Amino acid sequence: MKASFITLDGIDGAGKSTNLNTIRSWFEKHQLPVLFTREPGGTAVGEALRKLLLDPTTHANARTETLMIFAARQQHLDEVIKPALAQDIHVVSDRFTDATFAYQGGGRGLPLADIATLENWVQQGLQPDLTLLLDVPLTVAQQRLSQNGNPDRFEQLDTAFFEHARTVYLDRAASAPQRYAIIDSSLNLDEVALQINQALAQLFGLNA
Numbered sequence: 149m150k151a152s153f154i155t156l157d158g159i160d161g162a163g164k165s166t167n168l169n170t171i172r173s174w175f176e177k178h179q180l181p182v183l184f185t186r187e188p189g190g191t192a193v194g195e196a197l198r199k200l201l202l203d204p205t206t207h208a209n210a211r212t213e214t215l216m217i218f219a220a221r222q223q224h225l226d227e228v229i230k231p232a233l234a235q236d237i238h239v240v241s242d243r244f245t246d247a248t249f250a251y252q253g254g255g256r257g258l259p260l261a262d263i264a265t266l267e268n269w270v271q272q273g274l275q276p277d278l279t280l281l282l283d284v285p286l287t288v289a290q291q292r293l294s295q296n297g298n299p300d301r302f303e304q305l306d307t308a309f310f311e312h313a314r315t316v317y318l319d320r321a322a323s324a325p326q327r328y329a330i331i332d333s334s335l336n337l338d339e340v341a342l343q344i345n346q347a348l349a350q351l352f353g354l355n356a
C-alpha cells in the first residue's frame with residue numbers, strides 16, 4: 149500500500165489538537181504505521197521558526213511571515229515528510245499549505261497566486277492525499293478559544309482575519325472535493341470523531 153499524506157487544518161479553535169487523538173486511535177486500531185507532525189514545525193529549524201512566528205512580539209510583515217512558513221515547510225518536507233512516505237509510513241501533519249492560503253492569503257491579504265508560486269517551488273507537485281478540514285463558525289471557535297489564556301500572535305488577530313481565512317479554506321475545499329473532507333466541528337466530539345473516522349476509512353478502503 150502506498151503511504152498516504154494526510155493533513156488536518158482549520159481556523160484556530162476548530163478543534164485540531166483535540167481531534168488528533170481520534171486520528172491516532174484510528175491508525176492504532178488498523179495497525180497502520182504513521183508519523184504525526186505539525187506545521188510550522190516538525191524539525192529543529194521549523195520549530196525555531198514556529199517560535200518566532202507565534203511570538204506576539206515578533207514584527208514580521210506578511211511577505212516575511214510567508215517566506216518563514218515556506219522555509220520551515222521546505223525543511224519539513226525534505227527532513228521528515230518525504231523520507232517517511234518513502235519508507236511506507238503514513239504521515240499526518242497538523243496543518244500544511246492550506247493554512248498558508250487561508251491565513252497569509254485570506255487573512256493577511258497576500259495574492260493567492262504568489263502563494264501558489266511558492267507552493268510549486270517548495271512542494272514540486274507533492275500534495276496531501278486527504279485534507280481533513282475542521283470547520284466551525286467563527287463564533288464557536290472564538291467561544292472555545294476564550295477559555296484558553298495567553299493567545300499567540302495569530303490568535304490575537306481580529307474577527308475579519310479569521311472570517312477571510314475560513315472563506316479561503318471552504319473555497320479551496322469546494323474547488324477540489326476529492327481531496328478534502330469537510331468536518332463539521334461544531335458538533336459534539338463523538339459526532340466529529342465519526343466524520344473523521346469515515347473520511348479515513350474511505351481513503352484507505354477500511355472500516356470506520
Ligand SMILES: Nc1ncnc2c1ncn2[C@@H]1O[C@H](COP(=O)(O)OP(=O)(O)OP(=O)(O)O)[C@@H](O)[C@H]1O
Binds near residue numbers: 160166334
Ligand atoms: N467538538 C467540540 N465540542 C466542544 N468543545 C470542543 C470541541 N472541539 C474542541 N473543543 C474545545 O475547544 C477548545 C479548542 O480546541 P483545540 O485546542 O483542539 O482547537 P485547535 O483548533 O487545535 O486550536 P489551536 O489551533 O489554537 O490549537 C478546547 O478547549 C477543546 O476542548
Ligand SMILES: Cc1cn([C@H]2C[C@H](O)[C@@H](COP(=O)(O)O)O2)c(=O)[nH]c1=O
Binds near residue numbers: 251
Ligand atoms: C502552517 C501555518 C500556520 N499558520 C498559523 C496558524 C496557527 O495560528 C499557527 C499554528 O498554531 P496551531 O494552532 O498549533 O496550528 O500558525 C499560518 O498562519 N500559516 C501557515 O501556513
